[in-house]
Amino acid sequence: MRTSLAFKVFIYVAAVFASVVILAPFAWLIISSVAAPADLLSKPLRWIPAHASLSRYADIFFGADSETVVTFRAAMVNSTIVAASSVLISLGVGIFGAYAFARLQFRFQRGILLLFLSTYMLPPIAILISLYLMMVQLHLLDTKLGLILVYCSFITPFVLWIMSGYFRSIPRDLEDAARIDGCSRIGALFRVVLPLARPGLLATALFGFLLAWDEFLYALIFTSSLNSKTIPVAIAEFTGRHAVDFGMMTTGGVLASLPPLVIAFVFQRYIVGGLASGAVKG
Amino acid sequence: MTQARPGRLEKLPRSMLPKGRAFRQGPTALILLLPSLVVVFGIVLYPLLRTLYTSLFDVNSAFPGSYPFVGLGNYLEALERAEFWAAMLRTAYFTLSTTVLEVVLGILLGLLLNAEFRGRWLLRSIVILPWALPTVVNGAMWRWILNPSYGALNALLTQLHIIPEYRSWLGTPWMALNMVVIADVWKMTPLAAFFILAALQTIPRDLYEAAWVDGAGRLRTFFSITLPLLTPTILIILVLRTMEAFKVFDIIYVMTRGGPADGTQTIAYYTYVEAFSNQLFGYGAALAYVIALFILFFAIIYMRLLRRGEVEY
Numbered sequence: 001m002r003t004s005l006a007f008k009v010f011i012y013v014a015a016v017f018a019s020v021v022i023l024a025p026f027a028w029l030i031i032s033s034v035a036a037p038a039d040l041l042s043k044p045l046r047w048i049p050a051h052a053s054l055s056r057y058a059d060i061f062f063g064a065d066s067e068t069v070v071t072f073r074a075a076m077v078n079s080t081i082v083a084a085s086s087v088l089i090s091l092g093v094g095i096f097g098a099y100a101f102a103r104l105q106f107r108f109q110r111g112i113l114l115l116f117l118s119t120y121m122l123p124p125i126a127i128l129i130s131l132y133l134m135m136v137q138l139h140l141l142d143t144k145l146g147l148i149l150v151y152c153s154f155i156t157p158f159v160l161w162i163m164s165g166y167f168r169s170i171p172r173d174l175e176d177a178a179r180i181d182g183c184s185r186i187g188a189l190f191r192v193v194l195p196l197a198r199p200g201l202l203a204t205a206l207f208g209f210l211l212a213w214d215e216f217l218y219a220l221i222f223t224s225s226l227n228s229k230t231i232p233v234a235i236a237e238f239t240g241r242h243a244v245d246f247g248m249m250t251t252g253g254v255l256a257s258l259p260p261l262v263i264a265f266v267f268q269r270y271i272v273g274g275l276a277s278g279a280v281k282g
Numbered sequence: 283m284t285q286a287r288p289g290r291l292e293k294l295p296r297s298m299l300p301k302g303r304a305f306r307q308g309p310t311a312l313i314l315l316l317p318s319l320v321v322v323f324g325i326v327l328y329p330l331l332r333t334l335y336t337s338l339f340d341v342n343s344a345f346p347g348s349y350p351f352v353g354l355g356n357y358l359e360a361l362e363r364a365e366f367w368a369a370m371l372r373t374a375y376f377t378l379s380t381t382v383l384e385v386v387l388g389i390l391l392g393l394l395l396n397a398e399f400r401g402r403w404l405l406r407s408i409v410i411l412p413w414a415l416p417t418v419v420n421g422a423m424w425r426w427i428l429n430p431s432y433g434a435l436n437a438l439l440t441q442l443h444i445i446p447e448y449r450s451w452l453g454t455p456w457m458a459l460n461m462v463v464i465a466d467v468w469k470m471t472p473l474a475a476f477f478i479l480a481a482l483q484t485i486p487r488d489l490y491e492a493a494w495v496d497g498a499g500r501l502r503t504f505f506s507i508t509l510p511l512l513t514p515t516i517l518i519i520l521v522l523r524t525m526e527a528f529k530v531f532d533i534i535y536v537m538t539r540g541g542p543a544d545g546t547q548t549i550a551y552y553t554y555v556e557a558f559s560n561q562l563f564g565y566g567a568a569l570a571y572v573i574a575l576f577i578l579f580f581a582i583i584y585m586r587l588l589r590r591g592e593v594e595y
Contacts, residue, residue, distance in 0.1 A: 008399070011394070012399060015399065015402075015405050018391060018405065019405060021468075022408055022409060023408060023411070025423055025427055026412075026423070028427060029423045040432060043437075044441060045432070045437030045441075093317035093318050093320075094318055096315070096318070097317070097318035097319075100311040100314035100315050104310060104311045106307050106311040107308060116318070118578075118581060119322055119323075121581045121584075122330070123550070123570070123577050124529070125550055125553050125569075125570045125574075126330060126570045126571065126573065127330050128329075129329075129333055129557050129563050129566055130328070130329035130330075130332035130336060130567070131325075131329040132344070132558075133332075133336075133346075133563070134332070136345075137346070150325060152322075153325035156318050156322050157322055160318055185310070210414070213416065214417055214418075216531070216535070217532060231416075231418075232416060232417070232419075235419060236418050236535060239422045239536055240539065250422075250423070250426065253423060256416055256418075256419050257414070257415050260415070261411065261415070264410045264411070264414035265407060265410070268407060
């Protein structure tokens with residue numbers, strides 16, 4: 001279709017409008033994290049802070065041992081450990097299952113896949129109460145291990161769903177050739193299929209990481225101390241205080257957003273493709 | 283990255299498979315699936331059944347002990363309580379308004395992302411931002427923007443002379459609920475837009491060219507070609523977002539803690555309060571099952587949509 005000048009202008013105006021609506025709140029989050037307290041509390045508000053510094057970031061990374069700083073630091077470490085471990089475990093167990101769904105024929109195949117998928121849709125609240133009571137008895141409350149186990153239960157179905165689709169897109173011929181040359185099925189999986197599936201594995205791992213990093217409800221109920229508290233819990237706690245230090249809250253927010261944002265930007269094509277297909281289907 | 287699409291199970295006619303193969307491969311499949319089964323159902327299945335069991339008792343502490351059996355009493359109690367129905371109504375409002383807004387805005391944004399203009403890659407990178415932002419950070423960010431004394435929204439609107447003085451955006455129940463809706467729409471519209479974008483990219487160009495040759499305008503083309511072809515995707519977004527909205531918890535926890543005057547207490551939040559603040563685990567378990575049943579209902583619709591194979595990428 002021929003594009004008239006008016007339409008072109010309209011598209012650009014719409015694009016600029018959308019960008020502003022999306023960027024403005026986030027820009028304010030970043031500005032608030034570097035602005036001096038007096039700037040944040042000024043009325044009328046100074047949009048460009050008179051005094052800006054990265055002192056809050058420096059505080060969080062190397063600084064004084066105030067309670068807030070210690071909590072944020074511990075929570076970042078906990079979140080990283082929990083998210084990374086649950087992704088690694090889920091990939092470790094999920095790859096084999098995904099391969100079975102992609103390459104083998106067995107009874108109730110579709111039913112079992114849907115069963116896994118239904119746990120992915122299960123509202124956390126439906127298992128939360130009993131899980132909490134169990135964790136109390138197993139002394140897993142307020143441990144990273146407890147949280148990792150729970151996260152594996154919703155990242156693994158995700159791995160099965162996405163990776164079975166990915167394995168299916170890899171031509172069988174290569175694998176058949178390897179097996180004729182005397183490779184076992186598992187040998188072919190490791191030597192032929194997995195190397196070819198590296199982009200899919202990466203995308204799945206990143207997605208799983210985002211899921212775990214973002215999770216809040218389980219973490220809220222199961223963690224209570226610096227031992228296992230994750231970053232969403234730390235930030236939520238911080239917003240609930242009476243005298244909120246807005247500067248520190250926004251700094252924590254920016255830091256908590258960095259890993260997912262970096263992942264989203266660097267692997268944009270994977271994420272968008274995976275979102276659009278994986279999520280639509282699963 | 284088109285390869286990551288989980289395809290459907292291979293649809294070979296049974297007769298084309300070597301006879302008995304399904305049986306020969308069964309044991310191998312079981313071995314390969316065992317770790318996943320253990321990790322997922324070992325963690326999910328017992329608590330799921332246990333919740334059902336708990337919902338039949340009047341459990342009011344986290345310690346093991348004997349609690350009176352009340353049968354369906356907890357469920358009946360929910361149906362009788364005004365707070366339950368109020369929470370359901372708020373959930374329905376939240377679900378309906380966020381889903382409709384996200385779908386409509388998602389279509390517009392998706393069309394924009396698909397249009398040809400310089401800087402399109404940049405817009406695509408920008409649009410992914412809200413989606414990547416952790417939900418809790420999103421809630422905290424909006425809470426700060428909507429702050430009654432120092433918030434950026436108050437500053438912006440007074441400096442533009444749209445409102446005469448600072449307002450408490452999260453101070454009244456109805457206003458607060460709508461603010462949570464806005465925060466959710468800001469974060470989740472990009473997801474809908476990317477679904478729409480993926481669907482738009484599968485529509486063959488020839489269709490548009492044919493319509494153009496026939497003299498159809500832009501609006502006409504949209505309503506008679508684009509929209510009908512987007513319908514399956516729109517349905518999927520509707521169902522998925524409905525399920526998510528029904529579970530909404532974290533953004534409410536961070537923005538309002540369910541307040542003011544319980545004005546933003548949705549059903550998941552109400553359940554959380556009853557179970558963990560009031561320690562009414564039996565009643566909370568019954569509420570959890572009510573939510574699970576609603577979600578199951580939507581999940582079945584979703585599976586039907588998938589099985590009908592209307593969405594083909």
